[in-house]
Amino acid sequence: MPATVHPLRPRANPSLVGLVALTAPGLTQVNHVIIDRMQSPVSLIPELAGHLIAGGGKRLRPMLTLGCAALLEYGGTRHHKLAAAVEFIHTATLLHDDVVDVSGLRRGKPTANRLWGNPASVLVGDFLFSRSFELMVEDGSLRVLKILSSASAIIAEGEVAQLTAQRNVETSEDRYLEIITAKTAALFSAACQIAAVVAERDSAVEAALEAYGRNLGIAFQLVDDAIDYVSDADTMGKDAGDDFRDGKITLPVILAYARGNEDAREFWRQAMSGRANGDAELARASVLLNETHAVADTLARARHYGARAIDALAGFPKGPAREALTETVEFAIARAY
Template structure:
């Protein structure tokens, strides 16, 4: 992501100032816990997308700095809540906040960050921006609940799963990009193109995450290998492997997703079945498809450093698996 980081560097410094300022509280635990995650090695991809899209539109103002910070607060809040729901112990190579401070503190600080994000939206003064980001927040929550209801259900269809990740992951990518079109006042067609870019990038990003949970390592991912498997998360590789398996293999997936096969040897068996069914390879093929759609959404914008950086960001999202 070197191109996007170089393009957005000065703006991201301003965004980080906003983030640091707005995560402060007289309740000492709040900045301590929030800072643990915010300073924990995240790439700030979503706020960089806001800044990068604004640069492509040649927006010269500063409104997008606070809005990019709001996007990062929404993302961070969802991570805090996700780690509680998933009982995760490792994120970005560090102990999760819920492991260090407990579940109640993580949930409540997540709520605080959500509230801070809405303060920043209101300060911007645009009802359209408020609608885009607040709607995205609601859709993300719906996606997380939908994923929870689909957990351990190996009969989940591919279409249903794509709906879930479109909500829980891609909605914020889409909103982060679209709001750049709003602050630049470039009209509905530009906003729609930016929204399409972000949405398709977000789907591709999540599909790659699904794949690398089974084929990468803890140092690369910053979390434990096979977390999705042990948590009973029915992701696309599992959906494809289950659909293509024989009766014995389907029984294995049913037991695994119900939490009855979670040992290292079971993970090794899952990886074997995924290779046999080409499930990971086909998940990556779908990720490349959505990545191509994201790049196509940029076709109507003038070429240059910003569009090139946004294009390379899609390529980075796919290349993480290799």
């Protein structure tokens, strides 16, 4: 990895309080758009969509759009609808992900597919994708439409790539970083980048905000990978070890497999194939992850990408917006501790 990035030295107890305060007025408007646009005469659509949208998510991605707009001192309102579009894209991908992953719990609550079934979840996800594109078209900017539509396509490619890599312990670290850059970081980067478009800033500002969002998104996913093995359902909103039981190839597994002896590698092959992934095997996996420093090194990589995200803000004036966006990165990393 590049050695020019400044090391991340987060404050003692980082939080999203700064970002929440910075974006509160705008987020109220975004929520009005979300509630209005998820309505449909087909009652199942708002019922199912509302279950997930109101299910305890922090609205992080739309807050990033609003926060980056504040960083650029944008005084208009175009970003409200676009932030709602970002949230609809995110929610649609969650609905589809839970079907693919056969998930039963999200943010501590039963998933939509568990309550309404897979077909309804997929179709309502499609509805939300359609609503997001309506909002993009209403904005009228071809540049915004290109950024968000490209992100949607990249996310889908990332999800398919993750599916093809599932249970494949030979997946390389580079390949895995490509996957999470697509499936997670693409929407973070797009959410930030569109703020530069609505504020009518130049390509250099667009690139800086894109880099901020992309690196934050990678760091965010790497922390998620790590805490699956070191946290619990109350903290994560899903059962600990879900990735392990689902045979998901995440960075801790990739590192532990690469560093293990043949006995350990055979264990990972059996576990990720689904032939041996019970509680006893999860306990052994935790031991192997600790022995190979796989979780610790995953978090070290997350801190690296977090530092890159913060560095991307260096050219912007100091103030409440830059401070809130910086602390957001620190918060994303601190979730693992």
